[in-house]
Structure formats: C-alpha cells, structure tokens
Amino acid sequence: xxxxxxxxxxxxAGPRGADRSAPSTGGTGPDGGPGGxxxxxxxxxxxxxxxxxxxxxxxxxxxxxxxxxxxxAAAGVARRTFFRYFRSKEEAIFPDHDDTLVRVADxxxxxxxxxxxxxxxxxxxxxxxxxxxxxxxxxxxxxQLIRQVPAxxxxxxxxxxxxxxxxxxxxxxxxxxxxxxxxxxxRGGEDDSMLAEVSAAAVVAAHNHVLRRxxxxxxxxxVEAQLDHSFEVIRRTFWASSSPGVRRRGSVVAPGASEVxxxxxxxxxxxxxxxxxxxxxxxxxxxxxxxxxxxxxAALSGARDN
Numbered sequence: 001x002x003x004x005x006x007x008x009x010x011x012x013a014g015p016r017g018a019d020r021s022a023p024s025t026g027g028t029g030p031d032g033g034p035g036g037x038x039x040x041x042x043x044x045x046x047x048x049x050x051x052x053x054x055x056x057x058x059x060x061x062x063x064x065x066x067x068x069x070x071x072x073a074a075a076g077v078a079r080r081t082f083f084r085y086f087r088s089k090e091e092a093i094f095p096d097h098d099d100t101l102v103r104v105a106d107x108x109x110x111x112x113x114x115x116x117x118x119x120x121x122x123x124x125x126x127x128x129x130x131x132x133x134x135x136x137x138x139x140x141x142x143x144q145l146i147r148q149v150p151a152x153x154x155x156x157x158x159x160x161x162x163x164x165x166x167x168x169x170x171x172x173x174x175x176x177x178x179x180x181x182x183x184x185x186x187r188g189g190e191d192d193s194m195l196a197e198v199s200a201a202a203v204v205a206a207h208n209h210v211l212r213r214x215x216x217x218x219x220x221x222x223v224e225a226q227l228d229h230s231f232e233v234i235r236r237t238f239w240a241s242s243s244p245g246v247r248r249r250g251s252v253v254a255p256g257a258s259e260v261x262x263x264x265x266x267x268x269x270x271x272x273x274x275x276x277x278x279x280x281x282x283x284x285x286x287x288x289x290x291x292x293x294x295x296x297x298a299a300l301s302g303a304r305d306n
Contacts, residue, residue, distance in 0.1 A: 044099070047085050049075045051095035055141060058093075063149045090155045093142060097159050100131045101166065108170045117174045118199055121167045122231045125207045128163060129227055132211060136219030143215040160204065167200035206230040209289055230289050237296060 053074035057066040068089055072082040086092045104124045111120040132139045146152040175192040210230050214223040 043085075046075075046077075046081075047095045050077070050082060050085055051092050052138075054089060054092040055138065055145070058145055059141065063145065063152070090151055093145070093152055094155065094159055096131050097162070100128055101162060103127055104163065105166060108166070117171055118203070118235075121170065121200065121203050124167065124170075125163065125203050126224065126227060129207060129211060129223060133214075133219075133223050140215055140219045143212075160208065164200050164204045167203065168196050171196035171199055202234060203231075206234055206289065233289055 050071060054066070054071045057070055057074060066089065068082050069079050071089060071092065072079045075082075082092075086095075104127050107124050107127060108120060111123075146156055172193060175196065207227060207230075210223060210227045214221060214226065
C-alpha cells in the first residue's frame with residue numbers, strides 16, 4: 001500500500017555534511033498549535049526527502065549497492081538523522097504508512113455506530129489506496145523495485161498485515177460492544193473471530209488486487225472507481241444487501257426496502273443461519289476478481305445441489 005511525489009522522485013538539495021534535520025519552528029507551541037503543526041510538516045517533509053533520495057539511488061545504482069550513508073548524504077543530512085526517521089533503508093521505501101495507519105485508525109474510531117462495520121472498513125482501506133494514487137509515478141517506480149528485491153517484498157507484506165490486523169480488531173470490537181449493533185451484523189458466538197478475520201482479509205485482498213492491476217497499468221485509470229466496483233462485487237457475493245435498519249453512509253435502508261429501485265434484496269451472508277456449512281475455495285492471486293467471484297458462486301451452487 002503506497003504514495004508518490006513525481007514520476008522522477010526529487011530530493012531537496014542541501015549541502016553535503018550539513019544536517020538540516022531540525023529547522024527552526026519559530027516557536028514550540030503545543031500539539032495542534034502553529035509551532036506543533038509546523039514541526040509536524042517539517043518532519044513529514046524530511047521523511048519524504050529521505051525516501052525520495054533513497055528511491056533515486058536505488059533506481060540509479062541498485063538497492064543492494066546503496067547504503068544509508070549515501071541516502072543521508074543525498075538528502076543533505078547526517079547519518080544519525082536518517083535513523084531518527086527510519087530504522088533501515090527498507091523502511092525508507094514506505095514513508096507514508098505510519099501516518100496513513102494512524103489516519104485509518106482515527107476513521108474507524110470515529111465511525112457512527114449505525115454504519116455497517118464492513119462499510120466502515122471499506123472506507124478505511126480506501127484511505128490507503130488514496131495514499132498510493134496521490135503520486136502515481138513514485139508508486140509505480142516503487143512497485144517495480146519491490147518486485148525485484150525480496151527484502152522489500154517481505155517488508156510490504158508486513159506493512160499490509162498491519163492494516164489487516166487493524167481492521168480485524170475493529171470488527172471484533174463491533175462484535176464485543178454492549179451497545180446495539182446493526183441488524184445483519186449479528187454475533188455468531190464462536191464464529192465471531194472467524195467472521196472478523198475473513199471480512200478484514202476480503203477487503204484488504206480486494207484493495208491489493210485493484211492496486212496491483214492499476215500499478216501494472218502504469219498508474220493510469222480511475223483506481224478509486226475500480227475499488228468501489230470491487231466492493232460492490234463483494235457486497236453482492238457475501239452480504240448482498242443491507243439488512244433491515246442497517247445504515248449505509250449517508251442513508252438509512254428501511255426494513256424491506258432496497259437502495260436501488262427494483263433491486264432484489266438477498267439475505268446477507270453475515271446474517272445466515274449458524275447451521276450452514278462452511279465453503280472453502282481456492283483461486284490464483286492474479287486472477288481477475290470477477291473470475292474469483294464466479295468460482296465462488298459455482299462452488300456454492302454445487303454445494304446446494306449436493
């Protein structure tokens with residue numbers, strides 16, 4: 001999950017050996033005050049400068065051949081400054097995930113209780129997509145580099161897992177809450193943890209599929225629209241409609257009504273009876289989402305016939 005500054009990453013020019021890591025903030029100020037906001041912006045800019053310098057060096061001389069000292073020098077700071085912002089050169093490839101993770105956590109925490117939990121998670125993962133889409137050139141370059149370096153692929157997997165854990169915790173929290181929860185997101189006893197993990201994994205997998213397809217296309221196309229489409233496919237397949245009284249963001253679905261006139265309302269998979277059997281299907285990670293969905297539908301049809 002990613003972000004970019006330009007098709008050709010640029011780094012701020014600074015005198016080599018001069019550490020520009022702590023520019024004057026013009027006053028300290030508490031968090032949220034002018035001084036605090038200025039310091040946060042300067043810190044973010046330094047992270048971006050270091051990441052851009054790292055990307056430029058990786059592209060020009062190779063990942064393995066590039067050292068932390070070289071990255072720091074290219075960004076015009078001392079080696080010790082690099083380690084104030086990143087623990088390793090691998091981490092410098094993903095400068096935005098820490099901030100995005102905080103932003104997504106805030107989004108989950110501030111969601112209205114009446115909003116369907118899976119809709120909240122879909123909104124959360126879209127924040128990650130916007131991080132990548134904000135700078136297509138850098139995201140594409142990063143994607144190409146990650147495909148060539150096993151250590152970076154492992155790092156990316158670890159980063160993605162953080163989002164999935166965050167979504168799983170949120171969904172489990174919605175199960176555990178003592179407040180009223182929307183119909184259709186009903187407690188399933190011992191199945192609660194399984195439902196939370198599967199739901200979080202499904203949304204993250206849809207995001208990853210759409211993002212990879214967009215990156216392979218050179219960062220062209222309306223990637224948010226593609227992600228919205230994937231969410232609708234998931235909704236139709238696993239929780240085909242909102243159950244009575246479940247609120248979608250910006251609207252309330254009345255009992256017995258559908259958000260789309262004439263649309264046939266099917267029962268949500270999340271509110272299915274606990275006596276139903278479990279279906280497991282396997283698909284290639286590079287298979288188109290509609291092909292995966294078709295395979296699931298075929299498997300479900302076969303299970304009913306049996």
